[in-house]
Amino acid sequence: MLKVQGLNTYYGQVCALEDMNIHVKEREAVSVIGANGAGKSTLLKSIMGEVKPKSGEIKLVDKTITNSRTFRLVNHGMTLVPEGRQVFPYLSVWDNLILGGYTLNQKDRAKMAEEVSEPFPILRERKNQMAGLLSGGEQQMLAIARAMMVSPKLLLLDEPSMGLSPRLVYEVYEKITELHQRGTTILLVDQNAEMAIDFCDRAYVLMAGRLVGEGTKQELKDTEIVRKSYLG
Numbered sequence: 001m002l003k004v005q006g007l008n009t010y011y012g013q014v015c016a017l018e019d020m021n022i023h024v025k026e027r028e029a030v031s032v033i034g035a036n037g038a039g040k041s042t043l044l045k046s047i048m049g050e051v052k053p054k055s056g057e058i059k060l061v062d063k064t065i066t067n068s069r070t071f072r073l074v075n076h077g078m079t080l081v082p083e084g085r086q087v088f089p090y091l092s093v094w095d096n097l098i099l100g101g102y103t104l105n106q107k108d109r110a111k112m113a114e115e116v117s118e119p120f121p122i123l124r125e126r127k128n129q130m131a132g133l134l135s136g137g138e139q140q141m142l143a144i145a146r147a148m149m150v151s152p153k154l155l156l157l158d159e160p161s162m163g164l165s166p167r168l169v170y171e172v173y174e175k176i177t178e179l180h181q182r183g184t185t186i187l188l189v190d191q192n193a194e195m196a197i198d199f200c201d202r203a204y205v206l207m208a209g210r211l212v213g214e215g216t217k218q219e220l221k222d223t224e225i226v227r228k229s230y231l232g
């Protein structure tokens with residue numbers, strides 16, 4: 001479904017991604033792990049058209065999407081749940097959902113908001129409250145549900161566990177797993193290697209902008225460097 005080949009991304013003179021090659025098959029759950037500054041967010045931003053790669057190719061299904069505008073990629077069936085959630089704190093939970101469906105017509109937006117909030121009862125209970133009053137975990141659920149408003153074929157998630165207590169991290173991953181089981185293909189990046197590896201079918205390991213490992217969940221768990229460096 002997604003193929004990234006020989007991708008190089010720079011911020012000025014700083015090389016953030018070097019010769020990056022990853023792929024995600026339809027219905028797969030793929031994780032990318034790595035420490036602070038490894039290039040995980042840059043990878044998602046490059047895929048999502050938020051950062052312009054210097055060279056390389058990105059394909060979504062059979063279409064080359066390198067340098068496509070973000071809103072076009074949403075129309076092609078790909079959405080990103082950004083790092084830090086970025087909900088609109090002074091808008092209601094419901095209006096945050098509705099905004100996620102900006103490419104839909106008004107009637108479909110309301111219908112989709114009903115649909116995407118179904119796996120998240122807390123969002124329904126608090127639909128009229130300001131989103132900023134939700135807990136961090138609830139805001140993460142809202143950001144995920146908002147991204148689901150356009151029924152993405154491929155959902156990208158940037159650090160879904162960021163700033164959450166272990167219990168909330170577990171709950172958020174439970175929801176992501178549920179979405180995957182319902183048929184959404186997922187690519188996520190997370191510093192929380194334990195959760196990210198447990199969740200996925202396959203994972204990649206990034207270090208200083210380069211790919212240093214890849215494999216199935218079990219292969220990575222059995223790799224000494226992954227166990228020592230990322231799984232504690």
Ligand SMILES: Nc1ncnc2c1ncn2[C@@H]1O[C@H](COP(=O)(O)OP(=O)(O)OP(=O)(O)O)[C@@H](O)[C@H]1O
Pocket residue numbers: 011014015016034035036037038039040041042043191
């Ligand atoms: N806007 C920017 N301008 C300059 N350098 C940047 C910019 N954004 C990221 N970088 C640099 O690019 C490298 C990769 O950063 P990136 O945010 O992709 O890493 P990350 O793995 O997502 O880290 P984190 O988990 O801390 O978000 C780092 O060296 C970072 O300092």
